[in-house]
Amino acid sequence: MARQRGREGWIGNLLGRKKPKVAAVALANKTARIAWTLMARQEDYGP
Template sequence: MRVVRNDARARPWLKALLARRPFKVAAVAQANKTARIIWALLNKGGTYRRPDPLTAAAAV
């Protein structure tokens, strides 16, 4: 999380969240998102595929 501020490869939504919310709030949001992804994978089965950064940026 601390590296996100200076990392060009970081997710844009996370950088934007850190810009407008405190660090701990952004950390909990990231943990919640990760937990929801894991929960969906466990319930539906499957393997995690990281989204393409270009497609994710276009969707925002």
């Protein structure tokens, strides 16, 4: 399955269902989880 870009992805779906501030917190949470995992595994980010 190819990754979706733009508003068609999970954040666009979330913005359609939730308020923008809630979606922003969800995006920050996802980014923090990715950053923590990369640091814990000592890996480089590669989408």
